[in-house]
Amino acid sequence: MEDKIWALGERFAMAAIDGNEWLGALRAMAELTGSTYGQLIGFAPGEVPFNWINDLSQEEIACFVEQERGDPNINVRVRASLSDQPFVIRSEADYRAVGRGSGFDLYREMCDAYDIMDGCQTKLLEGGGRFVGLALNRSRKDGRTDAETRELFAAIAPHVGRAVKMQIALESRGTALLNGALEYVGLPIFVCDEAGNLKAETTEASALLSAGRFRVMDGKIGLPHPRDDAALLKALARRHRQPLGFETLLLGSAGKQMPMVVDICRLPSQPGRLSLASQILVIVRSGRRWHDAAPAVLRMAYGLSAAEAEVALALGRGETRDQIAAARDTSAQTVKTQIKSIFSKLGVSREMELMTMLGDMLRR
Template identity: 35%
Template sequence: MATSASSKDDWADIFLSAALEPEKWGQAIHAMAQATGSRHGQLIGFGAGASAFNWISEIDDSILAKSASIEQSAPDLNFRVAADRLPDRPAIVHEAHYDIARRSLRADDYLDLCSDFDIFDGCQSKLVASDHQMIGLALLRGSKDGRTTEGQRALFADIAGHARTAVRLQQAIEQQGFALLAGTFEAMDRACWLLDATGRVGGMTPRAENLLSTSRIRVSDGWLASDRADETRAILRAVRTVIEPPGRAADPVALADADGGVAIMLEFYPLPVRPWALPFAPRAIAIARVGAPSDRHVQLLTRTFRLTPAEADIAIRLAAGQSRPDIAAARGVSAATLKVQLRSIYDKTGCQRESQLVRIVGLISH
């Protein structure tokens, strides 16, 4: 059912409802399009990784797949992005600015998209802008709609103010999830980092914060990293795995100690994503296990070297620096049984010395 509005109070209510019940964003941008005589309303976000989203009212869903193949945030491809970067451009960018921006495009990919879906004209405004992210509101108009009039742009400007307030409210609500989840993990006494839709750290537990000052793990420009380039690359690969759709658990990343063993095991898991969620909510969790075996690391070793789960557990404990007596005690086996199991591990991995085994275990997840 369409939503209509006739006053500022109506628009405030429509967008307040969208912030509190995000599934109503579709109704809100559809009402905006109707009120301005436009074919479509759009709420769009650009950013690193999976923070990008594109919600368009009343349009063929195939546009999402086609637009995904275009680098929409590139100003030399997308004239709407280029128009927003023009000097002295107003708060509401419109067709006059699009005309200028189209002259400097290096390819016709986005122009072809606009032609296919008849969305050449319209106007737009930024709602949120930062170094890492932009969320914008737009009208997309077809050939029958014509160019926006001054009156339509004035109404759009008023609506954009309400939409901006709604986005900020939803941002505040979603970011509360970081505090709530961090509190839960704090109670579990875990070193945990919560990642947003860009993959950046949005919150952490006290134990995780302490680990930043006592280990090689660090947060650089919001990203979880190590002071070793190879480990940082492995971390970023794992982050992409849990953040990018469909979002799945990543293979653990082992951070080596000075001797090449496993000092810290980082595990990455995606969180459920609500439909119509903006990029501010927690999207993934990174958990550090210090000197402890990892179930997923055990699975990696069993797949790679055909170790039994018990053998993989022993190999990880050995690589984490645990002594043979401690491993035997933890496993509940005798020293003789442990010796037999270690011999089998060496045979399966092709190692001749303990130091070789430690290095293999430490680097297997890279």
């Protein structure tokens, strides 16, 4: 289940980069939790700026909102979470506990008519009298939420919260933020300015922070090694001055840990915006893109020859020396000599150490 939650988190990260994906991500969340509808909604005093629910028409949603407008004296769900901090989970028992009255009775009648009486919800973020909420809306067939469903929803919510922050950080771009941007969906992505001030990050980027591959100090993104840290900050400054194109760095090599391949690009400024700060994406390659970069990384970072890089990757995949020799149409002695050179350059002494070191490269 943890893998499914992480995959869903990356789907919401996709939604932050391509706004057309939110409804699909909400539908996937609903399906994973055994619910009919997923909902992402914004509340501001006297209005509902957006209300996205999978598989309900905009006309149905607009009609619903027109009658309740997020008023906490009508909408029991708003009332139930009104004084909460983000990520407090509320559900059916809380809806019943807010009290009864003509306004609340109207809301319940509306929910009954739309078959969304049950569910659970949480705030994702708030400020200035506004907040963004996430919810599961369940039909009569779905039934009420149970403890397991609410626990699963609670595990999903922080991933969606990060995606919402990413969307806000990039909202001026709309959909298709950059040519080829969708290629990076599912990867660790940090959003920062030219000084390294961190604005948002994807789920996998948060995992890099937790693992210590990146760090944040005083709100600024950085790396543990001073040389890498300086290289990153210089690259961010260059992207600020040179807005077109990507810059690729090898960062974070430490001991028997492979370096990270990091692509850095600047989001173009938007007409009508007065902000002087740049928005820069720091995209850490993983999966297929990391695997495709592996031969170049081994050559650039460790001085392996092209042949040695191919042998190292084959050995890391678990191929035997005889298999490698046959595939390369060379002798076992040649492969043995190449492996000795590879071990020396990478600082390992056994094939298992090599496989561990190359793990990220070999994980598609």
